Amino acid sequence: MVNDNVQMWTELNIDLKSHDTLLNALGPIFQEVYLSQKNRPAGMGFYDFVVGDIHGIRVKELREHAKNGGKVVATYCVFVPEELVWAADAIPVGLCAGTQFSVPIAEEVLPRNTCALIKSSFGFKLGRVCPYVQASHLIVGETTCDGKKKMFEMLGQLQPVYVMEVPNKKTERSRELWHGEVLAFKDVIEKLTGNKITAKKLGEAIDLVNQRRLALQRLYNLRKVRPVPISGKDALLATQVSFYDDAQRDTQMLNALCDELDKRVAAGQGVAPKNAPRILISGSPMAIPNWKLHHIIESTGAVVVCEESCTGTRFFSDLVKPTEHNLVAQMKAIADRYMNIHCACFTPNDERPDDVVRLAKEYQADGVIHYNLQFCHTYANEAVKMEKRLEKEGIPLLRIETDYSDEDAGQLRTRIEAFLEMIKH
Ligand code: BJ8
Secondary structure: OHHHHHHHHHHOOOOHHHHHHHHHHHHHHHHHHHHOOOOOOOOHHHHHHHHHOOOOHHHHHHHHHHHOOOOEEEEOOOOOOHHHHHHOOOEEEEOOOOOHHHHHHHHOOOOOOOOHHHHHHHHHHHOOOOHHHHHOOEEEEEOOOHHHHHHHHHHOOOOOEEEEOOOOOOOHHHHHHHHHHHHHHHHHHHHHHOOOOOHHHHHHHHHHHHHHHHHHHHHHHHOOOOOOOOOHHHHHHHHHHHOOOOHHHHHHHHHHHHHHHHHHHHOOOOOOOOOOOEEEEEEOOOOOOOOHHHHHHHOOOOEEEEEEOOOOHHHHOOOOOOOOOOHHHHHHHHHHHHHOOOOOOOOOOOHHHHHHHHHHHHOOOOEEEEEEEOOOHHHHHHHHHHHHHHHHHOOOEEEEEEOOOOOOHHHHHHHHHHHHHHHHO
């Protein structure tokens, strides 16, 4: 199996030496952050297996698909409508970009004062250490922020890239622009795959992705309970894996996990004491293996109960509304659903603070931690508004600005401990 993988990685033009260093570093981190947790649901065994074989079986499945003439489409943002990819019998893969490992590689080309997510993703390609990037036939970018826009231009010199234009406002005109972008994306995918997207195929794809969203909603609803039956770290991992696992299998595994959590809830069994401080995290996405903030928070005795982020509620809260099986209605329903993601790239984006207030109440959060990747100006600016809004609502907020390195871990721990002390009283 290991030799099979090495052969596969070689065929994908992976830098084996560097890749070994990456995988060897992941094992001990996963042991410390995940496997050391007590009282984990048995259903997390699947996710442990997925991480333990992170560049193995799933990449093999993608390769098999490609050998049979299928295409793999890589994405970085939850704005890219994956339904269209599935409907053309291609496989979408959300790329990770959550590790410090690839940041210095990217810094050889990109300005250092760029957000870690952008540097990490570019470094994966430049350093040839990610088999998912290497296995993809097309990378789909978007115009959500300036750093990404410019990075995609450079990425396009190394691999085929297509960029979707995400509008910056939520006006009628912007909605029309976005609808046009979704239609254009359909053409791009049809051309890439040679497959026509029919109403029947699109209907099936909408259902496939909606089912996974419903399973994630179910998981998150279980986190509203006190005591909470699953740690924030485990829930985050399950969400992160949803970005690249097979959607049908992922839905099954999520529902199996939720069945187990239902029993825990019925038995009043939690992963943390009933009175453990409950934290809602709001802000930038946390791509695998970015578990830094959750690990710090949960090792102080608090528990993360919700993430208002694109590796959280923004990923699955809205479904594509069911429509008649005709392409015009389906494409409109898809465009409408994706325009409803309250990313900080929009101006204004007043719905996001509303969401955070609502979620804090629903999840019985004792406090909110606003998580901002350094050099991400859109979220940094929204933090100011968020602070004012939450103050009005009497919800304590701590603003954190960080990157993927561990250099500030001690300082973050001290600040988080002080925040938890404050909200306990
Ligand atoms: S829909 S949040 S996944 S763009 S890369 S904006 S952190 S400076 S990731 Fe995002 Fe789509 Fe919006 Fe969600 Fe800031 Fe970094 Fe830009 Fe980032």
